[in-house]
Amino acid sequence: MEVNDALVQQLATLSRLEFSAEESAGIQQDLQRMITFVEQLSTLDTTGVPPLLHMTDNVNVLREDVVIPAISRETALRNAPAASDQYFKVPKVIKK
Template identity: 85%
Template sequence: MEVNDALVQQLATLSRLEFSPEESTAIQQDLQRMITFVEKLSTLDTTGVAPLLHMTEDANVLREDKVVPSISRETALQNAPAANDQYFKVPKVIKK
């Protein structure tokens, strides 16, 4: 696959980026090197090689889901700059 100016321009449009002519040339060369590398990898014989699904042998390492004590609502609201009996008060951010 050949990377040309039209492809670089199309990718720039899709990603909403703007490139100077020098940057466009550099990106074109970088993309061409990446594609050449991937094409080179596709020539390797991978028969008998198991796919790598995880980087380690560990799978689904999750902590036990259990209830742990936490602070009370009153304690949490004591540190709030503005609060009522039950909630933190925050400035309005959505204007109608």
């Protein structure tokens, strides 16, 4: 596949980017190198190689839930600029 100015301009338009002429030339070269590399991969013989779905055989590796100490409600409300007995008080933001 050949990367030309029209393709770079189309990609720039789709990605909402603007490039100068120098940047466009550099991007064109970079894209051409990437496509050439991917085309080299297609020459490999992959018969008998199963598809790789996951990088490891681990499935749902989760940690156990552990209860850790937290600050008390009183301690949290003590640092609030405004609070009632159980809640933070905040300014009203919705007007009826």
